[in-house]
Amino acid sequence: xxxxxxxxxxxxxxxxxxxxxxxxxxxxxxxxxxxxxxxxxxxxxxxxxxxxxxxxxxxxxxxxxxxxxxxxxxxxxxxxxxxxxxxxxxxxxxxxxxxxxxxxxxxxxxxxxxxxxxxxxxxxxxxxxxxxxxxxxxxxxxxxxxxxxxxxxxxxxxxxxxxxxxxxxxxxxxxxxxxxxxxxxxxxxxxxxxxxxxxxxxxxxxxxxxxxxxxxxxxxxxxxxxxxxxxxxxxxxxxxxxxxxxxxxxxxxxxxxxxxxxxxxxxxxxxxxxxxxxxxxxxxxxxxxxxxxxxxxxxxxxxxxxxxxxxxxxxxxxxxxxxxxxxxxxxxxxxxxxxxxxxxxxxxxxxxxxxxxxxxxxxxxxxxxxxxxxxxxxxxxxxxxxxxxxxxxxxxxxxxxxxxxxxxxxxxxxxxxxxxxxxxxxxxxxxxxxxxxxxxxxxxxxxxxxxxxxxxxxx
Amino acid sequence: xxxxxxxxxxxxxxxxxxxxxxxxxxxxxxxxxxxxxxxxxxxxxxxxxxxxxxxxxxxxxxxxxxxxxxxxxxxxxxxxxxxxxxxxxxxxxxxxxxxxxxxxxxxxxxxxxxxxxxxxxxxxxxxxxxxxxxxxxxxxxxxxxxxxxxxxxxxxxxxxxxxxxxxxxxxxxxxxxxxxxxxxxxxxxxxxxxxxxxxxxxxxxxxxxxxxxxxxxxxxxxxxxxxxxxxxxxxxxxxxxxxxxxxxxxxxxxxxxxxxxxxxxxxxxxxxxxxxxxxxxxxxxxxxxxxxxxxxxxxxxxxxxxxxxxxxxxxxxxxxxxxxxxxxxxxxxxxxxxxxxxxxxxxxxxxxxxxxxxxxxxxxxxxxxxxxxxxxxxxxxxxxxxxxxxxxxxxxxxxxxxxxxxxxxxxxxxxxxxxxxxxxxxxxxxxxxxxxxxxxxxxxxxxxxxxxxxxxxxx
Numbered sequence: 001x002x003x004x005x006x007x008x009x010x011x012x013x014x015x016x017x018x019x020x021x022x023x024x025x026x027x028x029x030x031x032x033x034x035x036x037x038x039x040x041x042x043x044x045x046x047x048x049x050x051x052x053x054x055x056x057x058x059x060x061x062x063x064x065x066x067x068x069x070x071x072x073x074x075x076x077x078x079x080x081x082x083x084x085x086x087x088x089x090x091x092x093x094x095x096x097x098x099x100x101x102x103x104x105x106x107x108x109x110x111x112x113x114x115x116x117x118x119x120x121x122x123x124x125x126x127x128x129x130x131x132x133x134x135x136x137x138x139x140x141x142x143x144x145x146x147x148x149x150x151x152x153x154x155x156x157x158x159x160x161x162x163x164x165x166x167x168x169x170x171x172x173x174x175x176x177x178x179x180x181x182x183x184x185x186x187x188x189x190x191x192x193x194x195x196x197x198x199x200x201x202x203x204x205x206x207x208x209x210x211x212x213x214x215x216x217x218x219x220x221x222x223x224x225x226x227x228x229x230x231x232x233x234x235x236x237x238x239x240x241x242x243x244x245x246x247x248x249x250x251x252x253x254x255x256x257x258x259x260x261x262x263x264x265x266x267x268x269x270x271x272x273x274x275x276x277x278x279x280x281x282x283x284x285x286x287x288x289x290x291x292x293x294x295x296x297x298x299x300x301x302x303x304x305x306x307x308x309x310x311x312x313x314x315x316x317x318x319x320x321x322x323x324x325x326x327x328x329x330x331x332x333x334x335x336x337x338x339x340x341x342x343x344x345x346x347x348x349x350x351x352x353x354x355x356x357x358x359x360x361x362x363x364x365x366x367x368x369x370x371x372x373x374x375x376x377x378x379x380x381x382x383x384x385x386x387x388x389x390x391x392x393x394x395x396x397x398x399x400x401x402x403x404x405x406x407x408x409x410x411x412x413x414x415x416x417x418x419x420x421x422x423x424x425x426x427x428x429x430x431x432x433x434x435x436x437x438x439x440x441x442x443x444x445x446x447x448x449x450x451x452x453x454x455x456x457x458x459x
Numbered sequence: 460x461x462x463x464x465x466x467x468x469x470x471x472x473x474x475x476x477x478x479x480x481x482x483x484x485x486x487x488x489x490x491x492x493x494x495x496x497x498x499x500x501x502x503x504x505x506x507x508x509x510x511x512x513x514x515x516x517x518x519x520x521x522x523x524x525x526x527x528x529x530x531x532x533x534x535x536x537x538x539x540x541x542x543x544x545x546x547x548x549x550x551x552x553x554x555x556x557x558x559x560x561x562x563x564x565x566x567x568x569x570x571x572x573x574x575x576x577x578x579x580x581x582x583x584x585x586x587x588x589x590x591x592x593x594x595x596x597x598x599x600x601x602x603x604x605x606x607x608x609x610x611x612x613x614x615x616x617x618x619x620x621x622x623x624x625x626x627x628x629x630x631x632x633x634x635x636x637x638x639x640x641x642x643x644x645x646x647x648x649x650x651x652x653x654x655x656x657x658x659x660x661x662x663x664x665x666x667x668x669x670x671x672x673x674x675x676x677x678x679x680x681x682x683x684x685x686x687x688x689x690x691x692x693x694x695x696x697x698x699x700x701x702x703x704x705x706x707x708x709x710x711x712x713x714x715x716x717x718x719x720x721x722x723x724x725x726x727x728x729x730x731x732x733x734x735x736x737x738x739x740x741x742x743x744x745x746x747x748x749x750x751x752x753x754x755x756x757x758x759x760x761x762x763x764x765x766x767x768x769x770x771x772x773x774x775x776x777x778x779x780x781x782x783x784x785x786x787x788x789x790x791x792x793x794x795x796x797x798x799x800x801x802x803x804x805x806x807x808x809x810x811x812x813x814x815x816x817x818x819x820x821x822x823x824x825x826x827x828x829x830x831x832x833x834x835x836x837x838x839x840x841x842x843x844x845x846x847x848x849x850x851x852x853x854x855x856x857x858x859x860x861x862x863x864x865x866x867x868x869x870x871x872x873x874x875x876x877x878x879x880x881x882x883x884x885x886x887x888x889x890x891x892x893x894x895x896x897x898x899x900x901x902x903x904x905x906x907x908x909x910x911x912x913x914x915x916x917x918x
Contacts, residue, residue: 021819044676046695054820080815170661180658181640181699198657199639202629217503235724236505238717240640240699258697261720265694268727269809275731276805277798284810284820288830295802296835299868302798303839306791307846313787320779320786327779327786328772331902332765334790338797339736339761339895343754346735350728351743356539360480361513361743371747376755380762387766409758436798443790 021051028059033066040070049078052087053285064090071095073102081114082283082290088119097126104178105134106151106259112139113148146230147223149263150244150253153177156184157210159193164206166196179256181240185210190250192243194218220245223252227263232355234260271353274431275346277302301433305440309334309447316451323458325392326451329401333450336380337408337442344369344416345438352420352430366417373413377406400457404450408442415441480510487518492525499529508537511546512744523549530554532561540573541742541749547578556585563637564593565610565718571598572607605689606682608722609703609712612636615643616669618652623665625655638715640699644669649709651702653677679704682711686722691814693719730812733890734805736761760892764899768793768906775910782917784851785910788860792909795839796867796901803828803875804897811879811889825876832872836865859916863909867901874900 020039027035040048052060052075060083064071068091076099079087088096100108100123108127112120112135124132134152141147155176157166166183170176182195194214204213220243221230233239234257242260244253270280279294286294313320313330320326348365351357357365381402388398415438420430479498486494499507511519511534519542523530527550535558538546547555559567559582567586571579571594583591593611600606614635616625625642629635641654653673663672679702680689692698693716701719703712729739738753745753772779772789779785807824810816816824840861847857874897879889 044696046697050815053815054817056823167661171664173662176658176662179656179699197638198661199635202626202657202661203632203635205630235720237503238505240638240717257716257720258699261694261716261723264720265723265727268724268731272727272731272734272805272809275735276801278802278806282806284806284815284824288827288834291827291831292834295799295831296838298802299795299798299835299839302794303791303842306794309790309794310787313790314784317783317787321783324776324780325773327789328769328776330786330789331768331772331793331906332762334793335761335765335768335898335902336758339758340754342735343737343757346731347737347741347743350731356509356512356743358477358513360477364515365743368747368750372750372754375747375751376758379755380758383762439794443794447790 021054024051024055024063025059028062028066031062031066036063036067037070040067045072045074046078048075049080053080053083057086057287060087061090068092068095071099073099073107076100076111077103077107080283080285082281082285084111085115085119088115093122096122100126101128101131104151104153105131105138106149108135109138109148113143141223142226144227145223146221146225146227146244146255147252149227149230149259150223150255151177152253154184154243154251154254155180155182156186156190156192156251157196159185159187159211161210162206163201163204163208163210163213166201166210167206179258180254181256182215182254183210184243184251184254185214186251192220192245192249192251195241195243197240220249221255222247228267230255231260231263231267235264236355267353271349271431274429274433275349275435277433277435298433298436302436305436305443308440309443312444312447313451316455319451319455319459323394323397323454325388325394325397326454329388329392329450330447332384332401333404333408333446334443336405337412337446338439339412340373340376340409341412341416341438341442342435344373344413345420345434346416348417348420349431349434352424357421362421366414366421369413369417370410373410374406376413377409380409381405394458396457397454400453401450403453404446407449408446411445412438412442480513483510483514483522484518487521487525490521490525495522495526496529499526504531504533505537507534508539512539512542516545516746519546520549527551527554530558532558532566535559535570536562536566539742539744541740541744543570544574544578547574552581555581559585560587560590563610563612564590564597565608567594568597568607572602600682601685603686604682605680605684605686605703605714606711608686608689608718609682609714610636611712613643613702613710613713614639614641615645615649615651615710616655618644618646618670620669621665622660622663622667622669622672625660625669626665638717639713640715641674641713642669643702643710643713644673645710651679651704651708651710654700654702656699679708680714681706687726689714690719690722690726694723726812730808730890733888733892734808734894736892736894757892757895761895764895764902767899768902771903771906772910775914778910778914778918782853782856782913784847784853784856785913788847788851788909789906791843791860792863792867792905793902795864796871796905797898798871799832799835799868800871800875800897800901801894803832803872804879804893805875807876807879808890808893811883816880821880825873825880828872828876829869832869833865835872836868839868840864853917855916856913859912860909862912863905866908867905870904871897871901 023039112123138148182197184195185193187193195218196210196213197215200213217237219233223244223246241254241256243251244255246252273280273282277298282294348357384405385398385402388401389395419434419437423430423434482498571582597607641656643654644652646652654677655669655672656674659672676696678692678696682703682705700713700715702710703714705711732739732741736757741753843864844857844861847860848854878893878896882889882893
């Protein structure tokens with residue numbers, strides 16, 4: 001039984017026990033390497049990596065000083081990129097090279113991508129010639145492409161083989177990939193022609209032809225295909241693995257669903273962070289200055305936009321001087337427009353990412369947004385008219401803010417869906433800075449409508 | 460070769476050709492069922508479902524009238540929940556029952572969850588007794604739990620079997636699940652003890668003991684475990700499948716990675732939509748009134764909050780009357796605070812979802828946010844001081860807005876991380892309405908600091 005992890009209940013909750021981190025800190029305080037091993041050794045590499053991430057920079061340094069001998073390739077792979085460079089910098093050279101040699105080449109590529117030149121050279125130098133060639137070939141594919149994502153070890157069988165021949169081949173193979181879910185069928189020029197799931201292979205009689213078992217959901221991608229498209233294929237067609245081919249349709253590797261799931265996760269994160277105006281690669285473990293560097297530029301653009309709005313308001317100073325209540329109502333206009341715009345924008349960006357919003361239904365979605373903006377606008381117009389009338393004692397003011405609210409929410413709804421659509425039309429990421437665009441538009445139009453109307457009606 | 464889809468290039472792009480929708484519309488206009496079949500039949504069910512989603516409600520109805528005979532369980536499973544009920548409503552009863560009978564019970568559960576009582580009854584009535592019992596057992600688990608997600612068909616082998624015995628058993632099995640990646644090892648009481656990947660099974664000699672091949676990454680979950688925790692386990696430990704056990708640790712089903720990937724996708728969508736103040740289940744194919752119903756309440760809360768801010772401003776009317784430039788600068792205060800708060804909030808919500816932000820590092824993250832807020836605040840304070848001095852011709856005004864900017868960005872950064880942490884502390888979803896909370900806080904404090912200082916310094 002020693003081969004199995006039988007402690008089901010401990011596994012059921014997911015994640016590690018936060019109390020373990022306190023114990024790790026204690027052991028670090030005492031410089032007790034034995035105690036560290038007792039605490040960390042039973043854990044999955046992903047959990048050890050999480051603990052390393054959550055320690056302060058000071059404790060992290062100390063942990064590596066005391067425990068570096070135990071840090072292997074798996075742990076290194078699992079550590080978040082934001083602190084991986086730091087950890088690699090602390091590791092003695094021989095530990096680093098041992099760790100890297102253990103890894104599959106796709107994991108080495110994943111680590112290398114985020115490192116600076118000198119560290120890259122150390123790692124490349126640690127690899128065998130064959131592995132280094134494989135890694136360099138992968139790096140020749142564009143960033144964020146299928147070629148970067150794939151593993152180069154593939155399990156293939158000629159089209160004409162039977163189940164029995166395939167099983168005999170697998171039993172005699174020197175080395176098979178850790179993870180494989182299909183046997184890829186290839187023609188004599190290594191062009192993939194389909195694949196057979198291992199489940200079907202196991203269930204079939206030895207004499208069965210492989211081609212009779214091939215799966216319907218078979219797809220291939222080219223090495224240069226963007227990884228976002230790869231992730232889309234996996235979700236859309238429920239793929240488990242997907243062969244990668246070169247420009248001549250020859251098999252060069254395979255992507256498995258766990259890699260696609262990672263990409264999906266990163267794409268989501270990127271959309272979410274970009275929409276919020278945060279650098280796409282920001283992480284909770286970034287330092288203060290790294291965080292300032294990521295956030296400052298977005299806030300700066302926002303400051304310029306806000307000053308533009310302030311200019312609009314300044315044009316109406318004489319009106320505001322007479323009706324001071326207008327000043328108090330300005331933030332309501334800005335806030336409602338901004339929020340309604342963000343609602344439409346988020347739904348649109350999400351639908352673009354899942355490809356549920358396309359050229360086909362764009363006009364219908366724009367019409368729907370306009371209708372929603374109008375209806376919501378009229379509802380809030382009524383409320384604000386009452387507020388204006390009752391609290392600010394002016395029916396005219398109530399009327400002005402009511403009309404402004406309708407116009408504002410209509411523009412917000414339209415801007416929310418049109419801005420990302422226009423971005424996509426020009427080949428840009430719909431999430432990048434579209435938030436600032438939308439709120440700037442709603443602010444400018446909102447203030448202009450509200451104060452312009454006020455000047456006309458009240459003065 | 461007819462068994463394989465060999466048109467690699469057509470597959471490489473991902474997704475269907477939008478031109479095909481125009482052709483579908485044409486065929487619908489002519490009521491040409493044969494042409495529809497020519498267009499749709501070669502497609503994957505997921506692509507057919509996308510086309511059905513992207514048609515207008517009118518065209519959708521027409522498509523089902525003409526083409527209902529071809530709509531099967533796979534297509535029904537793939538259709539977005541927001542319009543599935545509509546489609547099911549149009550389908551003749553016998554088509555619906557045929558479609559449902561084809562499906563695995565976990566897909567039936569997935570469809571049933573979103574339907575109203577009468578439609579549920581029709582579908583349950585269509586099932587065989589055994590399937591109905593399975594579906595009803597799954598529905599007995601809480602919403603969004605592992606028990607709802609799992610498939611009940613499992614491939615198991617006794618702990619003491621050899622590879623040869625297992626392969627013989629699989630070859631003779633009447634019916635195996637469509638998707639399985641592991642053989643689960645069980646003891647005589649059906650308690651799972653580990654699992655063997657099909658790859659290892661295939662590569663091993665017939666005499667090898669299964670237990671010698673069991674995988675390290677093995678985990679189980681209980682049926683009542685929330686699906687979000689299940690998705691976390693899959694990403695954290697790179698699982699491909701995960702056995703589900705009951706309260707007595709007996710095997711009741713298995714969850715595969717494609718289901719976990721769906722959950723991950725939905726969780727992300729939920730966080731993103733909730734942060735934007737949109738109902739968590741909104742979709743691009745929702746109708747106008749459904750969309751209004753989702754968005755109105757959030758905007759209403761926002762309106763109340765904005766009126767609160769207006770009240771704060773109204774307290775300073777006499778100051779604004781003297782320095783009208785203050786009115787123009789108010790939106791800058793609101794906009795910078797709101798944006799900086801959203802930045803911190805989004806990073807915090809995301810880190811909570813990925814469990815990178817925990818009790819262990821919360822204090823360090825709060826300190827980091829405070830430092831970032833202070834540094835950014837001082838940067839923008841300098842700029843706004845210059846703006847105040849140069850454009851509004853008042854060094855005092857520049858000083859006031861500078862100090863307000865520092866306080867504002869500090870509060871925004873702190874609120875952005877503290878609000879979701881406090882929500883979690885009280886067992887609430889950190890994404891729900893935390894955006895409104897944060898911007899309300901930054902508006903109130905921002906206006907109060909800015910106008911309060913202005914009253915003190917300028918008057």
